[in-house]
Amino acid sequence: MxxxxxxxxxxxxxxxxxxxxxxxxxxxxxxxxxxxxxxxxxxxxxxxxxxxxxxxxxxxxxxxxxxxxxxxxxxxxxxxxxxxxxxxxxxxxxxxxxxxxxxxxxxxxxxxxxxxxPLMVHENFRWQTPIQAVRKALDADAIGTPFWGRFSFRSAYDVFSGQPYLAEGERFIIEDLGIHTLDIARYILGDVRSVTARTKRVNPRIKGEDVATILLDHENDATSVVDVSYATRLSREPFPETLIELDGSEGTIRLTQGYGLEITNAKGTTTTDVSPKLLSWASRPWHNIQESVYAIEQHWVDQLERGAEHSTSGADNLKTFALVEAAYDSAARGQTIDVGAIL
Ligand code: NAD
Ligand code: 89V
Missing domain, CATH: 3.40.50.720 (NAD(P)-binding Rossmann-like Domain)
Structure with a gap:
């Protein structure tokens, strides 16, 4: 090659x-x-x-x-x-x-x-091993048709030491982190019809919002909640894990802290360890993100070779980016935003 x-x-x-x-x-x-x-x-x-x-x-x-x-x-x-x-x-x-x-x-x-x-956006969170495992479980029809979801990232990790610019912008958590979570919600439950959001700034040392709660109406009639916070101190710091709850017509999926995938359906409950690999150059707790960087770069090359569209092509990413804009607009106006109208 x-x-x-x-x-x-x-x-x-x-x-x-x-x-x-x-x-x-x-x-x-x-x-x-x-x-x-x-x-x-x-x-x-x-x-x-x-x-x-x-x-x-x-x-x-x-x-x-x-x-x-x-x-x-x-x-x-x-x-x-x-x-x-x-x-x-x-x-x-x-x-x-x-x-x-x-x-x-x-x-x-x-x-x-x-x-x-070709244009690909480096939107790597959907490439994380645990997120891929959730996608595979849905594709294998483990819980029937999902009708409700929660995509949650709550942490008190100090992101500002490595990325000081994050404390300086008028916009913070939705634009920087929530964008990943919204992309995961689309990847798992499909495109979104409308968005309702509320935001807060808890940390007085930053300019933008560090807490957001976003309600999504998906085109397939599923409803989900995307909730993100950098103001949430917990007994075990989950950074940078996205936790997922999905309820479907035939069962439920829970992606739990510590990378456990729990699937409950008529056959009972199975729990699988879906931890990311610790690549030779990676370090905890970032290894989940680091492995997804490798995965998205490999996808770039593989799709170029096949002449095929990338999973997070520029065109696809407009639909994630629209959710970011809609969330800020909704929080500012206190209204529900029709995503189709801005795309
Ligand atoms: P950074 O500020 O540490 O690095 C950016 C670098 O780009 C700087 O060295 C700067 O000098 C250089 N630069 C800026 N404009 C330039 C230009 N026009 N020409 C040449 N060089 C230029 O930022 P970072 O923390 O590395 O973040 C970079 C991007 O990665 C951001 O968009 C951030 O949101 C994103 N990011 C993504 C993930 C992820 O998981 N996908 C994680 C962290 C950061
Ligand atoms: O992925 C990101 O964009 C990072 C972080 C995970 C720290 O929020 O800024």
């Missing part, structure tokens, strides 16, 4: 995981990196032995010599960089949150469609 050559832009906190994962992926490797911060460029270049280093993305594209770009910068630069990739006809992966606004996200999808290049 020919090895695809990738370039990575943005050598910050999370890119280290992306670089490690690219080392493990079959069929691709990173040949060039870019960061406007020379110190970050040196750290990542030296750690991963990458000689081609750029301080400027336009210079990187001008030199070329790569088959895809992996954009690992924060959201402010996503539209510019995705459109730069489209202008150079280079397939692109873009980190979440995909864009600052839904209209930017739509323009980015359009630019890539017009350029004829």
């Amino acid at each position: 020919t090895e695809l050559k990738g370039a990575l832009i943005g050598c910050g906190f999370f890119a280290i995981n992306q670089m490690h994962a690219w080392n493990d992926v079959r069929g691709a490797g990173i040949v060039a990196i870019c960061d406007r911060d020379p110190e970050r460029l040196k750290i990542v270049g030296d750690q991963f032995g990458i000689d081609r280093r750029y301080g400027d993305a336009e210079a990187l594209f001008a030199d070329g010599g790569f088959d895809f770009v992996d954009i690992a910068t924060t959201v402010q630069s996503h539209r510019f960089l995705v459109e730069l990739a489209a202008a150079n006809k280079v397939p692109a992966i873009c980190q979440k949150p995909f864009a600052k606004t839904l209209s930017d996200a739509k323009a980015m999808v359009e630019a890539c469609r017009n350029a004829g290049i």
Whole structure:
């Protein structure tokens, strides 16, 4: 198999995981990196032995010599960089949150469609081993037709030490973390018709909201609750686990803290350990997320080889991003938002 050559832009906190994962992926490797911060460029270049280093993305594209770009910068630069990739006809992966606004996200999808290049959003949470296990149980008809769900992420983990920018934005938990949880809800229960949300800021040292409760009406008539909090101190810190409850016509599924999958139906109850693997470069408690980074990168390469659409393509991610916009709008106006009307 020919090895695809990738370039990575943005050598910050999370890119280290992306670089490690690219080392493990079959069929691709990173040949060039870019960061406007020379110190970050040196750290990542030296750690991963990458000689081609750029301080400027336009210079990187001008030199070329790569088959895809992996954009690992924060959201402010996503539209510019995705459109730069489209202008150079280079397939692109873009980190979440995909864009600052839904209209930017739509323009980015359009630019890539017009350029004829694949675009995948690095929305990795649906690729976590425990989430995949829930999807497989539903596909195996373990609980019949699901009619209710809860997707819950409640924690007091200090995310601000690694990602200080999270304390600074007007928007916080829905845009940064809830976006993953909303994507999981769509992945498990399907697309969403309407959204009702309430938000709160509990931590006085941050600008945005750190608690959100979101009610989703799915197109298949299932109802779910997405509840996220970084203000919830528990006896056992669950970070970064998403806990799931699903009730179906023939049984129930519970994804419990500590990665237990409990399925109850007419045959009784089974409990399975669906823990993620601890990859050689991973560390607890991040290993769940780190393994999903490897999984989504491998999916990128596999689908490119097949010429097939990615699970979290730009077009698919518009439907997740719309839920983020709808949740903020609902919380601000105290109203239920029709998702179809904004998509
Ligand atoms: P960071 O601030 O640590 O790193 C971003 C890097 O990008 C910085 O080094 C910065 O200098 C560089 N950069 C910014 N704009 C640039 C530009 N135009 N050209 C070149 N370099 C540029 O941020 P981070 O914590 O690594 O987060 C990056 C992205 O990853 C964010 O969008 C964040 O939401 C996302 N993230 C995703 C996950 C996940 O599980 N999917 C986890 C954490 C962070
Ligand atoms: O996945 C993320 O985007 C991260 C974290 C899990 C810490 O919220 O910001």
